[in-house]
Amino acid sequence: MPKFLIQATYTPEGTRGLLAEGASGRRAAVEQVVSGLGGTVEAMYFAFGQDDLVIILDFPDPVSMAAASLTVKASGALHTRATPLLTVEEIDDAARRQVAFRAPGA
Template identity: 50%
Template sequence: MPKYLIQATYTAEGLKGVLREGGTARRQVVDRIAESLGGRVEQMYFAFGETDVYVVADLPGNAACAAWGFTASASGGLRTKTVVLLTPEEIDEATKQQVQYQAPGA
C-alpha cells in the first residue's frame, strides 16, 4: 500500500479545537479518517515550527490521499501538504527503468 507523509498547519480556529479537545482526540480523528479510506496511520507527531502535525499513513492510493487532504483543508481548521514516500525497493525498481531523456539545450 502506498505510504504518505501528510503535513498539517493549523489555522487559529484549528488550534482552538486542539486546545479544547487535546492531542489524543485529534489522533483518534486522524485514525478514523485513514480507516474510512481503507488505510491506516503508522505514526502521528505534533511539532514546533511551521508544521504543526506530521502523519505517516498507508493509503490505497493517490485518490484516497487527495480525498483526505481536500476534506481536511475544506474544514478551514488546517492546511495540508502531502509527500508521497517511496521504499528503498521502489527506488531500486525506478533505477532499472529505461528512460528516454534529452537534457535542455543538449
C-alpha cells in the same frame, strides 16, 4: 499500500479546536478519516516550529489520499502538505528503468 508523509500547520481556528479537544481527540479524528478510506495511521506526532503535526499514513491508493486531503483542506482548520514515500526497493526499481529524456537545449 502507498505511504504518505503529511506535514500540517493549524490555522488559528484549528488550534482553538486542538486546545478544546486535546491531542488524543485529534488522533481519533485522523484515524476515523484514514480507516474510513481503507488506510492506517503508522505514526502521528505533534511538533512545534514550521509544522504543528507530522503523520505517516498508508492508503490503498493515491485517490484515497487525495480524498482525505481535499476534505481536510476544505475545513480551513489546517494547511497540509502530502509527500508520497517510496521504499528503498521502489527507488532501486525506478533506477533500473530506462527513461528517454533530452535536457532542454541539449
